Amino acid sequence: MSDPTATGPSLRLLWRLTAIPAVLLALAVVLSIAFLLPWGPTLTDDRLGALWVLLASLIATVATLIGALLAAGSEQQARQLERDREARQAAADADAARNHELETARLADERKATATQQRLDSTIQGIKILEAGPDNRIMAAGAFAMVVRLGEPEVALRMLGPALEQGDVDAGTAAWVIDQGLTAPHLADPVRGYAARLLMLHAAQFPSDDFAGAFDWPPSLDGSWPTDLDENTGAVLVLALADLLTSRPRSWWTREGGGWGWVLVTLYLALRDDPHELVKCSAAWTLRLLHDPDDPELADHWLGSADVQAEIEAWGDVGLAESRQRRLSEWVRGDDVALPTRAESASELAASTTEPAGTGGAASSDTSTPGAS
Numbered sequence: 001m002s003d004p005t006a007t008g009p010s011l012r013l014l015w016r017l018t019a020i021p022a023v024l025l026a027l028a029v030v031l032s033i034a035f036l037l038p039w040g041p042t043l044t045d046d047r048l049g050a051l052w053v054l055l056a057s058l059i060a061t062v063a064t065l066i067g068a069l070l071a072a073g074s075e076q077q078a079r080q081l082e083r084d085r086e087a088r089q090a091a092a093d094a095d096a097a098r099n100h101e102l103e104t105a106r107l108a109d110e111r112k113a114t115a116t117q118q119r120l121d122s123t124i125q126g127i128k129i130l131e132a133g134p135d136n137r138i139m140a141a142g143a144f145a146m147v148v149r150l151g152e153p154e155v156a157l158r159m160l161g162p163a164l165e166q167g168d169v170d171a172g173t174a175a176w177v178i179d180q181g182l183t184a185p186h187l188a189d190p191v192r193g194y195a196a197r198l199l200m201l202h203a204a205q206f207p208s209d210d211f212a213g214a215f216d217w218p219p220s221l222d223g224s225w226p227t228d229l230d231e232n233t234g235a236v237l238v239l240a241l242a243d244l245l246t247s248r249p250r251s252w253w254t255r256e257g258g259g260w261g262w263v264l265v266t267l268y269l270a271l272r273d274d275p276h277e278l279v280k281c282s283a284a285w286t287l288r289l290l291h292d293p294d295d296p297e298l299a300d301h302w303l304g305s306a307d308v309q310a311e312i313e314a315w316g317d318v319g320l321a322e323s324r325q326r327r328l329s330e331w332v333r334g335d336d337v338a339l340p341t342r343a344e345s346a347s348e349l350a351a352s353t354t355e356p357a358g359t360g361g362a363a364s365s366d367t368s369t370p371g372a373s
Contacts, residue, residue, distance in 0.1 A: 118150075141173040153180045154191045157198065164202045171206045171216040174198075179218035182226060182233075189230040196229075196236040200349070203243035204339055213258030217244065223262050225269035232353040234270065234279035239352055241266060242286050242324070246331045247339060264290065271312065282352060284315035289328040321348040 140163065147156040156177050163169040181187060181195030199218065208214035220226050221237060229237070241263050245253070253260040267290075270283040291309070323344055331337045340348065 137168070137170050137173075140169050144169065144173050144177050148177060148180050153177070153184050154187060157181045157191065157195055161194075161198055164198065164205060171208075174202070175206060175216040175218050179220050182218060182229070182237075183220050185228075189233065192229055193233045193236065196233045196240065197349070200236050200240035200243055201342070201345055203240050204247035206244060207248050207252075212252050212255035214256075215244070221266055223265050223269075225266060225273055227273050227275060229274075231276040231278050234274050234276055235282050235353045236349065238267065238270060238279065238282045238286055239324070239348065242290075242328060243340075243345075245290070246327050246337045249336060250331055250334050268308070268312075271315065278353070281315045282320070284312045285320055286328070287312050289320075289325060290332060292332050321351040324348045324352075 144156050144159070147153075147159065160169065160174060160177050164174055178195045178199050182192055206216050208216075221241065245260055245263055250260075264287065267283045267287050271280050271287065274280055274283070291312075321344075323340065327337050327340070
């Protein structure tokens, strides 16, 4: 592309360089005419020779200037051609870069679509595996792990609910999937809340049926407490911890040299670290109900110290359902505790959170025992 201002300096230079010889040439012509006039000076040989020298010099000067101007014009044209070539090359490079970006974006979209389709196909395959029933728990565990690792923990949680109801998944796999749902940072609060409700409603399925004191539980709730959960999810997890304990007699937890002090530690961490007042109050109230000053293990534990007990007592009553308070008190006394029905669990959930009964699938018209297979 030509620059419209590129010829301006050349024209100005041309006028400047031709002005002087033009004036001199005009002067020479005037002098020649003056010599030819009748009343002009006498044209001697010396004057004629000088006039011819002047004319020859002027002609040579004009010729030299014309040559210089032609050379300058050629150089200017060459520079303009080079600028045009560079501009065309820059435009071509920009087009190539833009086409490369478009192609890269297209390939990325294709890879994303392929990966999405693969995840979908694998998830569908995992669901088909679960349809095989409890005789294929190993395959079911692999299916859940596959779905979670494909980046679909929410789908795994939705698959887990029916699997727990039907007894199609082992406790270890269920605890791991729920833990993924509680700790995955990209999941929305309702999804985490669903994971917490699954844990609460099926808490009785996590202790072992073969070995006293053995159990499976989400690692993030075993002597630690996640602090990035919403208020209702944290409150439901407090209920789940208590339901885990009361799903087996107190003696069952200590029969094989085990213990349940880790539950108290987890509840205390919820009281200390959780940012929500509802969770703190719920944890403190549960700790007060579980406190047994006659238990030698608890008396020697740091949770039995006067300072910690004062910290626990500082929090008020959150209004735990009377059935839950009664169940915890009976459990501490060593009495056999009947597992709550699904309706009772829904009622206790409504009494201990800010959600109405039935929200998010917590309540059900089914009155079967939570976690019963």
